[in-house]
Amino acid sequence: MNVLLLSAVASLLLLQSAPVAEPRTVTPRGDLAADERATIDLFRNARDSVVFISTRQRVADFWTRNVYSVPRGSGSGLIWDGAGHIVTNYHVIEGASEAQIQMSDGRQFNAQLVGVSPQHDLAVLKIGGAGFSAPTRVPIGTSSDLQVGQNVFAIGNPFGLDWTLTKGIVSALDRSLPNENGPDIRHLIQTDAAVNPGNSGGPLLDSAGRLIGINTAIYSPSGASAGISFAVPVDTVMRVVPQLIANGRYTRPALGIESDEEINDRLKRASGIDGVFILSVEPGSAAERVGLVGVQRTRRGILPGDVIVALNSRPVSRLGDLLARLDDFQVGQKVQLTLLRAGEERNVSVDLQPGI
Template identity: 70%
Template sequence: MIPSPQPRRGPGFVGRWLLITASIAALMVLWHALPLVESWWAPRDGAPRTVTPRGDLAADERATIELFEKSRDSVVYISTAQRVLDVWTRNVFTVPRGTGSGFIWDDAGHVVTNFHVIEGASQATVKLADGRDYPAALVGASPAHDIAVLRIGVGFKRPPPVPIGTSHDLKVGQKVFAIGNPFGLDWTLTTGIVSALDRSLPNERGGPPIEHLIQTDAAINPGNSGGPLLDSAGRLIGINTAIYSPSGASAGIGFAVPVDTVMRVVPQLIKTGRYVRPALGIEADEALNERLSALTGIEGVFVLRVTPGSAADKAGLRGVTRSAEGLVPGDVIVAVEGKPVTSVAQLLARLDDYRVGDTVRVTLRRGEDIREVAVTLQPGV
């Protein structure tokens, strides 16, 4: 069987396909150029756009705005300077040192901030929300709590003190609001939640760690230090004091000194200029304590000596004594008010939850016996 011949595709067939392809390409170019062509013929009178009505703000937005407007006047901007001696000319001149935040504590012009905001400075200036500047005098400071109190002389139109709240009843998930001056951008509001409670951080100046810190994800950056952390009622619940960040900027982990600590420390600083820690009247050594714990396997604070006439002496605590057989170990403090104590720093932090004159229950290990005694706290050295 002879196959039928196939039709030959001549030049006309190729031409038609080229024409179709060119037409499609031209249509695509025209489609993309259409807005440009249209703009040539559009009127150029520059008529304004019609504003679309927004409607009412959401309830939480109104609450946040109201909180900021009520709290703003209680927050201050702090700038510090330092006197420097020129070793060549022997002239003394002043150079800027840093900036931070603070808040009005009372009607007497006291301003509370972080100690590290004013540390090393020879002078500080407090700027109010209405633009007025005042030189500040240092009233007192507690480096162990990173708290300092300044005072300014406001003759009229005194800014309102920030309302005081509590921190012992905070819950993880509560909304919080931070007002401060990050990077010198004055009176900035950031929001977040309580991320965790009862955190502790090492004290960079030595001594016991700073305990009971509030962790928050509200953005806190350099310059926020010393500013207030507020709850949704606009009450002070903490002082923004530190961030955890590998880069030095906010990474969503900020810390605030709780207001319950502030309420114990600030009145003392205003009254006496310094904070007196409550104490038992014993002697202990951190390095030796670690060695004794490792040797004996007992976690606690080994009492080396009890000061005669001290609160511990009156409560019957015993230190190391010497006998014919050698040294006799003293008591080991293992808990305060039922909370475990494993180091000297932790003991100091536990006692710092109370005031001088308070009576606390101290759990002791004496040999193989466990006993509990009541100790009325005395002023520390």
């Protein structure tokens, strides 16, 4: 009896000394800040125009000769128009045999390749057929009037994490990256928005929700975002994409000359002249019509030809730089070249011709 009584008294004492868990009240949040509301609206308005791209590659088994497809990679893209054209990076679909597009609402479509421009790291795919209806497209902005410090927003699918929004600022303008497929990729927008593998091909937007670039590359020793990313400016996209849709390829403006980066470097070191050495001039080309001269072989030996030192008064010192500068123009437009010939400087005007 005493044992039961002691146990009851002990239980009562424990209950009386136990802390009471009082419920916390929720503090009303109040209205979102104006910039938060603007960011939310920007994402909602643009999200449906961004797609997830997954690619596959056909391979053949050496022993069985069976052909099958294996996953190759993934990236992002932007619905360009009501016809179902999608803009993405060339490197997203490079080497792929198949591409599948997933919309933000879960619908999936097989895509056809329309055209590519490796020198701009741009490609156009097309989807369509039953069940496809184009969402409201992202409005087009400009990149020529961007300023360092203004806000930018990237939407994409980093590491397969679909429809991710990141925010940053324009860190620098007019950056250039070397390009294995041709001239340097110029006029790139540098931002500190978090961009990772899978973001490639997705849109870069300004604070008005307008397209100002296509995210294309990052600088990162680790392979993940290090706060330095690059986007192809929308002014370049607007020049290249219509040609890809219409012709399947981009026709670059050219002078009709032949040069070589490696030979050019050797000639620069040997002569001390900083410019682009013309090795030869194509017969019937725009360059020949205005009298440009390449390297000549005579009885006295090899005579150097013209050296292009400036384009429209802007110095050029590398072949890649010259080709990239020419890409700012269109076939048929006139440019002024500053040349050195036998140590004398002269200016000539050239009508740009279609390049190969």
